[in-house]
Amino acid sequence: MTMYRLFLRGIVVGFFLCLTGSIAGAVPRTWVSGSSTAADSGTCPRTAPCATFAYALTQTDAGGEIDALDSGDFGLASGLTINKSVSIVADGVVAGLLPTGYNDAITVSVGSSDVVVLRGLTLEGVGPGFNGISFLGGGTLHVENCTINHFVSRGILVFPNANSHIFIKDTILRNNTFGIVFGFSSSVTITASLDNVRAENNSNTGILAQTQSNLTASVRNSVVVGNGTGVTVQTFSSTAQQVVNLESSIVSDSSSDGILSDGSLSTINITNVTVVKNGTGLSATSGGHIVSFGNNKITDNTTNGSPTKTIAQH
Amino acid sequence: MTVNRLFLRGIVVSFFLCLTGSLAGAVPRTWVAGSSTGNVANCPRTNPCATFAYALTQTDPGGEIDVLDSGDFGGVSIAQSVSIVAQGVVAGIQISGTAIDVAAGSSVVVVLRGLTLDGSGTGSAILLETGAVLHIEDCTINGFDTGILVEPDASSKVFIKDTIVRNNGNLGIDVHPSSATTVTASLDNVRLEGNGFGNNNLALKAEDGTNVSVRNSVVAGNAFGLQAVSSTRAAVINLESSIVSGNAHTGILSEGSSATINITNVTVVDNSTGLSLISGGHIVSFGNNKITDNTTNGSPTKTISQK
Numbered sequence: 344m345t346m347y348r349l350f351l352r353g354i355v356v357g358f359f360l361c362l363t364g365s366i367a368g369a370v371p372r373t374w375v376s377g378s379s380t381a382a383d384s385g386t387c388p389r390t391a392p393c394a395t396f397a398y399a400l401t402q403t404d405a406g407g408e409i410d411a412l413d414s415g416d417f418g419l420a421s422g423l424t425i426n427k428s429v430s431i432v433a434d435g436v437v438a439g440l441l442p443t444g445y446n447d448a449i450t451v452s453v454g455s456s457d458v459v460v461l462r463g464l465t466l467e468g469v470g471p472g473f474n475g476i477s478f479l480g481g482g483t484l485h486v487e488n489c490t491i492n493h494f495v496s497r498g499i500l501v502f503p504n505a506n507s508h509i510f511i512k513d514t515i516l517r518n519n520t521f522g523i524v525f526g527f528s529s530s531v532t533i534t535a536s537l538d539n540v541r542a543e544n545n546s547n548t549g550i551l552a553q554t555q556s557n558l559t560a561s562v563r564n565s566v567v568v569g570n571g572t573g574v575t576v577q578t579f580s581s582t583a584q585q586v587v588n589l590e591s592s593i594v595s596d597s598s599s600d601g602i603l604s605d606g607s608l609s610t611i612n613i614t615n616v617t618v619v620k621n622g623t624g625l626s627a628t629s630g631g632h633i634v635s636f637g638n639n640k641i642t643d644n645t646t647n648g649s650p651t652k653t654i655a656q657h
Numbered sequence: 658m659t660v661n662r663l664f665l666r667g668i669v670v671s672f673f674l675c676l677t678g679s680l681a682g683a684v685p686r687t688w689v690a691g692s693s694t695g696n697v698a699n700c701p702r703t704n705p706c707a708t709f710a711y712a713l714t715q716t717d718p719g720g721e722i723d724v725l726d727s728g729d730f731g732g733v734s735i736a737q738s739v740s741i742v743a744q745g746v747v748a749g750i751q752i753s754g755t756a757i758d759v760a761a762g763s764s765v766v767v768v769l770r771g772l773t774l775d776g777s778g779t780g781s782a783i784l785l786e787t788g789a790v791l792h793i794e795d796c797t798i799n800g801f802d803t804g805i806l807v808e809p810d811a812s813s814k815v816f817i818k819d820t821i822v823r824n825n826g827n828l829g830i831d832v833h834p835s836s837a838t839t840v841t842a843s844l845d846n847v848r849l850e851g852n853g854f855g856n857n858n859l860a861l862k863a864e865d866g867t868n869v870s871v872r873n874s875v876v877a878g879n880a881f882g883l884q885a886v887s888s889t890r891a892a893v894i895n896l897e898s899s900i901v902s903g904n905a906h907t908g909i910l911s912e913g914s915s916a917t918i919n920i921t922n923v924t925v926v927d928n929s930t931g932l933s934l935i936s937g938g939h940i941v942s943f944g945n946n947k948i949t950d951n952t953t954n955g956s957p958t959k960t961i962s963q964k
Contacts, residue, residue: 377725379703414725414744415702416686435745437723441685465742469685469719490794492740492768493719515818517792518766541845543816544766544790566872568843569814593897595870596814596841617921619895620841620868638963640921640943643893650964 371407373399375438377415396423396431396440403429411438411463420470422446425459428482433463443470445495447477455481455505462487468494468519475519481505481531488513497521498545501535503528503556509535517543522570525552525560527579535560544569549597552587552609555580565592573597573621576631578606586610597621601644604631604651613639613650624648685720687712691728709733709741709750724748724771734758735767743771744795755780756801763788763811770794776801778826778855785809788838793817803828804852807842810835815842822847826855829879832867839866846873853880860904865890865915874899881906882928885938887913900924907931908951911938911958920946920957931955 373387375396383398385391389412393399396417399409411417411433418440425431431438440448448466451459459482466475466489475491475498478484482505491498491514498516501509501524516522522542525533533556540562542549549570552558567573573594576585589611594601601621604611607630614636618624624641625648627633635650687700693707700706700715700722708731712722716739724730724743732752733741738761741748748771750756756774759767767789774782774796782798785791788811797820798804804822807815813834822829829852834840842863849860860879863869864886871894876882882904885892896918901908908928911918914937921943925931931948932940932955942957 377702414688414723437742437744439686439721439723439742441721443685463744465721465723465744467685467721467740469717469721469738490742490770493738493766515794517768517816518790541816541818543792543843544814564873566818566843566845568816568870569841591898593870593872593895595843595895596868615922617870617872617895617897619870619919620893635964640897640919641964642919642941642961643895643917653964 369402369404369407371404373403373407373409374412375399375409375415375417376412378413395419400425400429405429408432411436415439416441418442418448420444420446422448422450424450424452426452428453428457428459430460431462431464432460437465438463439465439467441467441470442472445471445473447474448472449475450477450479451484452480453482457482459483460485460487461489464489466491468492471495474500476500478503478507478509481507483508484510486511486514490515491519492517494519497524499523500526501533502526503531503533506532509533511536511540512538515541515543516545517541519545520547521545521551522549523551525554525558527553527555529555529580531556533558537562538564540565542567542570546571548572548575550574552576552585553579554585555583557583558585560586561588562592563590567592567594569596571597572599572603573601574611575600575603575605576609576611578608578631584608586612588612589616590614591616593617595619595621600626602626602633603628604633605629606631610634615639619643622646625650627651683715683717683720685717687716687720687722688725689722689728689730690725692726693728713739732756734760736761738766740768741770741772742768747773749773749775751775753777753779755784757783758786759784759789759791760786761789763813766790768792768794769796772796774798778802781806785813785815787811788813790814791816793820795819797821798825799823801825803831805830806833807831807840808833808835809838809840812838813840815840817842817847818845820847821850822852823850825852827858828853828862829860831862832869833862833864834866839868842867842869844869844871844874847871848875849879850875851878859884862886863892863894865892868893870895871899872897876901876904876908878903880904881910882908884910884912885916885918887915891915891917894918896923897921898923901928902926904928907933909933909940910935911940912936913938917941922946926950929953932957934958
């Protein structure tokens with residue numbers, strides 16, 4: 344009898360631990376699905392996936408991963424706010440977010456040691472959504488294999504208040520007002536790497552750097568085409584240096600400037616860049632710098648313009 | 658009795674709401690699937706529709722049609738902003754004639770992503786008839802008369818990325834705006850293969866009023882490669898970091914005094930004629946192209962310095 348009662352007590356305690364474990368938290372990997380049986384409850388295991396990224400995030404350990412099991416819309420009208428390290432990963436499915444009411448599809452607001460990965464997402468701004476991705480805190484953001492379409496304001500807004508590292512790869516930013524904006528923020532340092540990024544038909548600017556922070560951005564193997572202005576670096580503080588390295592890329596068909604460097608703390612280095620069919624190809628104003636390695640193809644713009652300096656390759 | 662009547666009234670009201678809801682139209686996101694059991698109102702994820710054409714009628718302007726699983730979703734005529742998106746599945750249209758006809762206004766934005774379009778030697782995979790912004794990504798286009806036919810009556814922008822255009826009997830891609838309109842087109846990581854053999858024609862043709870940039874692309878094994886041809890207005894192709902090889906006739910052809918093809922970091926090999934000029938056409942080099950092993954290599958008309 345005693346043994347039996349101990350056994351029963353053990354079962355009760357174990358069950359309680361199990362329960363509290365699942366309520367308090369969190370597992371390293373959670374799943375979402377678009378299937379009709381998906382529901383936001385429990386810890387979103389592979390066998391009972393959840394319906395939204397927002398709920399799955401609450402069930403995911405900091406530093407864990409949310410995976411999309413099949414295609415679906417995993418957003419909420421109000422958008423998704425990410426407040427800790429996490430990877431959201433979709434591969435071979437349509438993992439959609441479509442915010443409404445001028446909300447951002449995804450707001451990333453994490454600390455300077457946090458890392459957020461967004462991979463394989465389809466962000467549609469028809470709702471209408473305001474920004475595709477807003478990066479507001481600090482830390483590290485990886486955007487890979489995403490499409491960001493038709494947002495009222497920016498495809499990606501980088502607007503941190505702490506030092507930040509931004510990596511964008513294999514991603515298309517189209518039909519927004521701005522493709523990507525490095526916006527106001529002060530006294531922090533932002534590094535950014537863009538690889539195989541397409542900024543297409545953004546009505547104002549494809550890539551805009553306009554921060555009060557020190558910015559170093561590299562843009563490689565990318566296409567900036569059919570925007571109002573292609574690439575703009577604009578000095579916005581008396582101390583913050585903004586440098587964009589643009590290589591092996593094309594800037595074409597901008598209705599205004601292809602490449603604009605405005606202000607003495609603005610620098611755009613260009614190597615193996617084609618600048619064609621823009622209003623003005625290269626435009627350096629108010630002391631802005633455009634530095635060439637002597638290997639760029641600048642032709643067929645209404646006004647071609649020139650680099651402010653050419654330095655030798657080694 | 659009263660309860661029963663209330664219940665019946667409820668059914669009538671909900672049925673009416675359901676009807677008006679579905680008539681009035683439309684939701685921002687609809688779904689199609691090969692496993693669909695039929696077209697139903699609003700094409701929700703839980704009950705996806707069978708065809709793009711029906712799903713489009715249920716989709717808000719600017720909304721998105723997503724493909725849930727593999728299937729053939731039939732031809733569609735598009736007259737509103739929409740994104741059709743497939744990833745990780747075969748989203749097919751196999752058709753005799755034209756698969757996707759974009760007949761919209763110039764403020765309309767259409768995205769076609771991840772489609773497999775298969776023709777029977779007639780029509781086009783994608784036909785742009787009126788002005789629009791058209792994005793074609795991750796598509797394969799095979800066996801039409803002309804793969805992508807861009808002949809709008811209002812100014813348009815076309816963006817083509819990560820797409821294969823092959824075995825179309827007449828033209829791979831024809832950019833051919835009507836008079837007084839212009840088209841800008843951007844091709845990135847596009848493969849044009851085996852086109853033009855039915856009509857001894859081209860992989861890519863840019864006609865009056867066009868500005869086409871081609872980058873990181875392959876133009877291989879066609880009857881002819883690419884041509885800018887101008888009769889009254891400028892036709893410009895900017896070709897960079899690409900290869901033009903193994904075409905049966907000319908690789909790069911510029912025809913007419915307002916036709917210009919700028920070439921930079923381009924390899925032109927194993928064509929009958931590498932570079933060819935007709936009626937005052939221009940081919941402008943940046944001095945960094947590799948032109949060899951063509952039966953006749955040909956030369957650019959001008960070389961300008963890099964900056």
